[in-house]
Amino acid sequence: MEQTRPKPNRAPRWRQRKAASRRSELHGAAQLQNAASAAAAVAAVPSPPSPPTVAVPNDTLEFSELGKNGLIHPKLLDTLTKDMGFKHMTPVQEATLRPLLTERADILAQAKTGTGKTVAFLLPAIQRLVTQDQKPGASVSLLVISPTRELAIQIADEAKAMLKRFPQYSVQTAIGGTNKDTEESRILKSCDILVATPGRLMDHMETEGTLCVMGKLQNVQSLVLDEADRLLDMGFQQSIKKIIKALPRKETTNRQGVLFSATVPARVKEVAHLALSQNYQFISTISEGEVNTHERVPQDLVMVPNFSDQAAALIDTINHEIEKVGRESFKAIVFAPTAQHVEYYAEIVKRTFNDTLPTSALHSRLTQSRRIRLTEEFRDAKNGLVVATDVIARGMDFPRVTNVIQVGLPFDKETYVHRLGRTARAGADGRGTLILAEAESYFIEREIGDIKMRARDADLRAREGIIEIARSFTFGKSSEEAQIKVYQAWLGFYKSYARAMGWDTKRLVKEANLFAKLALGYPGVPPLAKRLVGKMGLKGVPGLNIESDTRSKGE
């Protein structure tokens, strides 16, 4: 069994108050009839962090009801109530647990971010595992597919916590960025629950022979697609299809299928049949007409004239938010479009705040071990800031995040909502800020026009200091190389949005060069390798500094 990370006190004790209530780096390459009442929102007053109880509406059923009816094993009930400190079910748990446990229904479930979907899908599958007549470790009973490695690890940790009183069962992960052979031998040795990312699972499936991971997947009783809409996005859809096709037929194993997400766009319903039976139930704890964003999460919109003003607006936003929550409690996630943007903003924040604000950069270009370490550090941190791409936009449960700040265009509305969902989780308070350049303003009207945002003007005086920092970047082999990489990443990212912003390629290059000068302090036009010019479809566009050598390696 993989080493279990000790579970941090995941949420403080909260005072409950009911109120009426109502989701890439990955994108760079690409939401149930209501059985319970709509989710109740709760405001929170933080106090000491243990025991780990979380505000959930107190008009939902208690987990003990499931125990009384013999629907869950007494040891599982003890784990939930005594070890994890849960008493009442969250609305999505109340709505889905009974059909999942009693009818073994196939379910497509939608509930707001941070409302306990993980326990909702793990509990029925674990109940099945611990009551089935099968040698522990012999074959995978629950297969969970997750869009990101970080989320897969988090789900596996939650499953391990739920199996605390059943040490004979093992939970394994199949994720990229780790040694495949070691991973395979761990799974082959003993695995009851496998949490996998689609790409790595496909890799394992392609390994021939009886002693392969596929051999362990011949008796899967429960299949869960978490963050289903993300998984079924371009790129992953084909993998998911192949994975499901490689499993024994659903009818022969009576496998239960569950799809969960905070956002369920039409395309998910179109492909739900891949994993679910024809007569699956659609359960939503978001009432009709509700906006799937925490209405109670105040969201600011900071619009700046130019792209080169965004970093200064970020610094101003951090200062503004620290003033509201206090430096000791300020714990924020800043989302940025590309890995290079992440490095850029992280260094600016670090140096502007002279390391008084613990800051890290998280994106998929880091080694997996570093990604895991940074994720765990941020989960346990009392305060600080992580600048990240969408690798942590979905599902990640970092306790006490007070702020989510998004700089630049989110991929779409779902991305905006899922990113925002990293704060105000399980009844806590939180705030959101979106920082856009005027050219990006179309996003507001076209994508998130129904979300209430408060416009705030930012003080952009930090600009000068930012240029100085950019001239002496430390994240590349040289500051010049770092500047060039950020420029190239900027160009590559905004190339995809040029049409939406009403730009032709000439204007795109002009704006990129302006960004290089005013945001990066680069003297002149940064070079762009010939092959990248072709790749970006910018051949013949005036204003580029094309170089034929291999000095600049692009995004």
Ligand SMILES: Nc1ncnc2c1ncn2[C@@H]1O[C@H](COP(=O)(O)OP(=O)(O)OP(=O)(O)O)[C@@H](O)[C@H]1O
């Ligand atoms: N019944 C419960 N009572 C109290 N806390 C709970 C309960 N169920 C889950 N939690 C806690 O609530 C937090 C959020 O849960 P979880 O991460 O499963 O949310 P989610 O709905 O999957 O969010 P996202 O949409 O972001 O993926 C976790 O810390 C979890 O341990």
